[in-house]
Amino acid sequence: MNQEERYRVLLQDLLAEYTPSELDKEALVITQQADELDTIQSTENRNMAVGRLSAHARRRQEIKLALRRLDAGEYGECIDCEEPIAPKRLQVVPWAERCVICQEAHEREQAHNPADAAGDSDEELPVASGWRKAA
Ligand SMILES: [Zn+2]
Numbered sequence: 001m002n003q004e005e006r007y008r009v010l011l012q013d014l015l016a017e018y019t020p021s022e023l024d025k026e027a028l029v030i031t032q033q034a035d036e037l038d039t040i041q042s043t044e045n046r047n048m049a050v051g052r053l054s055a056h057a058r059r060r061q062e063i064k065l066a067l068r069r070l071d072a073g074e075y076g077e078c079i080d081c082e083e084p085i086a087p088k089r090l091q092v093v094p095w096a097e098r099c100v101i102c103q104e105a106h107e108r109e110q111a112h113n114p115a116d117a118a119g120d121s122d123e124e125l126p127v128a129s130g131w132r133k134a135a
Helices: 003-017 022-028 036-071 087-092 100-112
Strands: none
Touching: 003 036, 022 036
């Protein structure tokens, strides 16, 4: 098995690991509890599950992109400066898409522009304007 195949196996294992478990899905279901304390507890569990699921969804996305870069023969190359990413970094973060230097710069940039990092709260629902034209 060559190095690339090893990374592929590793990434596929990770992808399976970050797939939501039944337990996570169950925690998402809102149950009306008789006891107020139980309700608070289950709401808290739910919030934790939501946080975990969205973190895992992001990670799965990163892993899928890494697999795609493997297919394209671009795996282990920094997407910003195109320099090879240190193998030590890839061992720890196999889905890394940037070298350490570019990643730090990227994170600094995101800290200054949190607009696209935040995201899900103020989303507007799409307006179905196409419906009327049909008539
Ligand atoms: Zn770089």
